[in-house]
Amino acid sequence: MLLLGIETSCDDTAAAVVRDGRDVLANVSTNQDEFHAKYGGIVPEIASRRHTSVLSAAIEDALDRAGGSLATIDGIAVTAGPGLIGSLVVGVATAKPLAFATGKPLYAVNHLHGHLFAAFLDRDVEPPYPFLALLVSGGHSQLVEVHGPAELRVIAKTRDDAAGEAFDKTARLLDLPFPGGPALEALARDGDPKAIAFPRYRPDAGALDLSFSGLKTSVRYFLESDAAAGVTRADVAASFQAAVVDVLIDRVRRALERGPYRALVLSGGVAANTALADAFRALGARHEIPTFVPERRYCTDNAAMIAATADRRGEIARVDPLALTADPNLPF
Ligand code: KG4
Numbered sequence: 001m002l003l004l005g006i007e008t009s010c011d012d013t014a015a016a017v018v019r020d021g022r023d024v025l026a027n028v029s030t031n032q033d034e035f036h037a038k039y040g041g042i043v044p045e046i047a048s049r050r051h052t053s054v055l056s057a058a059i060e061d062a063l064d065r066a067g068g069s070l071a072t073i074d075g076i077a078v079t080a081g082p083g084l085i086g087s088l089v090v091g092v093a094t095a096k097p098l099a100f101a102t103g104k105p106l107y108a109v110n111h112l113h114g115h116l117f118a119a120f121l122d123r124d125v126e127p128p129y130p131f132l133a134l135l136v137s138g139g140h141s142q143l144v145e146v147h148g149p150a151e152l153r154v155i156a157k158t159r160d161d162a163a164g165e166a167f168d169k170t171a172r173l174l175d176l177p178f179p180g181g182p183a184l185e186a187l188a189r190d191g192d193p194k195a196i197a198f199p200r201y202r203p204d205a206g207a208l209d210l211s212f213s214g215l216k217t218s219v220r221y222f223l224e225s226d227a228a229a230g231v232t233r234a235d236v237a238a239s240f241q242a243a244v245v246d247v248l249i250d251r252v253r254r255a256l257e258r259g260p261y262r263a264l265v266l267s268g269g270v271a272a273n274t275a276l277a278d279a280f281r282a283l284g285a286r287h288e289i290p291t292f293v294p295e296r297r298y299c300t301d302n303a304a305m306i307a308a309t310a311d312r313r314g315e316i317a318r319v320d321p322l323a324l325t326a327d328p329n330l331p332f
């Protein structure tokens with residue numbers, strides 16, 4: 001099955017063509033960083049206007065690169081939520097008439113499911129079910145048990161900030177440019193992860209919840225304190241990053257006790273972080289479980305993962321093109 005995927009839930013305008021939920025024939029993505037950078041964060045109104053300007057061209061580009069057209073694809077998959085309402089509406093309002101006019105099936109995809117099925121893209125070996133996934137993005141941080149395409153269970157969430165949000169906010173404290181996550185990781189490469197012992201959130205034994213707002217606050221207090229003079233900004237970045245990685249890895253380790261799971265999957269924008277991905281793979285190796293970390297371009301928001309999810313979920317995801325509405329709070 002050949003599906004066109006459309007993703008506009010936040011600030012990336014993306015279109016892709018994917019065969020059988022795995023082979024990526026085209027993956028087009030335009031980021032809007034230059035338009036948001038001067039505000040230090042994503043401005044929703046700007047995000048939706050940019051999607052409006054570039055989405056049609058992105059779709060044509062993806063179909064072109066895949067060597068096809070609307071006539072040759074078998075269906076259209078679009079992110080229906082969660083995300084920014086104005087951004088989601090652009091994708092949904094574009095996908096609906098395409099499906100209606102061509103008579104091809106329309107599939108509504110939950111953006112977070114998309115991050116999970118990113119692990120199947122461009123792979124010879126797929127993650128076997130049931131697998132445990134750590135989904136860490138700018139808006140969400142959660143642990144998910146995936147028993148199959150139709151059976152996805154969230155077993156833990158963050159109590160406050162998402163991991164990516166913590167990276168972005170801490171990057172701002174360090175005067176790093178937007179987007180903060182990659183900039184903070186780059187700075188951390190020159191720093192000592194043990195320079196500052198930032199707090200790690202540890203719930204009671206057996207509990208799996210995550211929390212990052214205390215960590216972010218302690219970075220702020222540290223930077224305002226006299227002790228800040230004794231270390232470099234790179235040390236602060238590296239020590240912060242080490243604390244985030246420790247918390248995430250500790251929670252995955254705890255969750256593994258609920259298994260057995262046949263694989264570990266890391267996904268979402270923060271999965272692009274090398275320190276996290278390395279620690280995740282090392283944890284899998286210690287527990288003798290295969291780990292799957294999508295290629296960087298499939299970790300951050302993309303449309304290939306949306307097409308892959310629709311393919312895998314099939315009829316469960318299928319919707320009436322006239323009835324679909326974007327839902328910024330779409331339940332998992
Ligand atoms: O999945 P994603 O592209 O969008 C959402 O669905 O939120 O994730 C974006 C998040 C941002 O918070 C960004 O700072 C973070 O992922 N991120 C990173 C890295 N690359 C992206 N965080 C840490 N290290 C990175 N290399």
Ligand code: ZN
Pocket residue numbers: 111115137138268269300301
């Ligand atoms: Zn995302």
